[in-house]
Amino acid sequence: MKIRHHLSDQLLMAYSVGQLPEAFNLVVATHVSMCDECRARLASFDAVGGALIEEIDEIAMGEAALEAALARIDGLPQATRTEPLKTAGIFPAPLADYVGGDLSAVRWRRIGGGVKQAILPTGRSATARLLYIPAGVAVPDHGHRGMELTLVLQGAFADENDRFDRGDIEIADEEVEHTPVALAGEDCICLAATDAPLRFRGLVPRLAQPLFRI
Numbered sequence: 001m002k003i004r005h006h007l008s009d010q011l012l013m014a015y016s017v018g019q020l021p022e023a024f025n026l027v028v029a030t031h032v033s034m035c036d037e038c039r040a041r042l043a044s045f046d047a048v049g050g051a052l053i054e055e056i057d058e059i060a061m062g063e064a065a066l067e068a069a070l071a072r073i074d075g076l077p078q079a080t081r082t083e084p085l086k087t088a089g090i091f092p093a094p095l096a097d098y099v100g101g102d103l104s105a106v107r108w109r110r111i112g113g114g115v116k117q118a119i120l121p122t123g124r125s126a127t128a129r130l131l132y133i134p135a136g137v138a139v140p141d142h143g144h145r146g147m148e149l150t151l152v153l154q155g156a157f158a159d160e161n162d163r164f165d166r167g168d169i170e171i172a173d174e175e176v177e178h179t180p181v182a183l184a185g186e187d188c189i190c191l192a193a194t195d196a197p198l199r200f201r202g203l204v205p206r207l208a209q210p211l212f213r214i
């Protein structure tokens with residue numbers, strides 16, 4: 001099915017310059033791995049960052065820096081084989097790495113109404129979780145504090161405004177009031193990231209400033 005709900009330019013830009021909290025990084029990387037369109041847009045932001053780096057005045061490093069780096073590379077064990085790509089079931093590679101396998105590796109906790117969640121280990125400035133919502137069930141306790149990203153991995157959900165299928169990402173903030181319901185037919189599994197209010201809101205303008213100055 002074609003992906004209809006994509007990442008915003010702001011999120012792709014913040015991801016490109018490496019300034020997103022880890023939980024958001026994970027959601028962005030997972031969507032990008034599923035979505036040709038966002039992967040292409042991300043490449044254009046990466047190119048802007050590369051151009052910026054080219055323009056920056058050089059700062060000399062210590063005299064022995066190059067030698068020390070090369071010596072350390074020599075000291076590393078040789079890779080004897082390439083790791084198998086961990087794409088596992090419904091989990092694209094970036095997410096499979098976090099979970100450590102496929103769905104069977106997830107340690108779910110029930111949160112009521114048949115809904116289960118599993119918090120993923122990320123830095124504490126934002127939280128990433130897997131959500132399991134049985135077909136036909138509404139998502140409980142859904143106030144938005146700060147920004148929330150929700151990426152569908154299996155099944156689909158709908159709210160008053162739209163429908164989200166596998167690969168679709170919903171970007172919600174405090175303004176959004178809705179009641180997402182998992183559609184009938186298949187249990188819905190999502191990857192969601194939330195942050196503290198204001199933290200993210202302040203971040204994007206700060207990032208955009210140096211980028212737009214050129």
Ligand SMILES: [Zn+2]
Nearest residue numbers: 006007035038
């Ligand atoms: Zn996309």
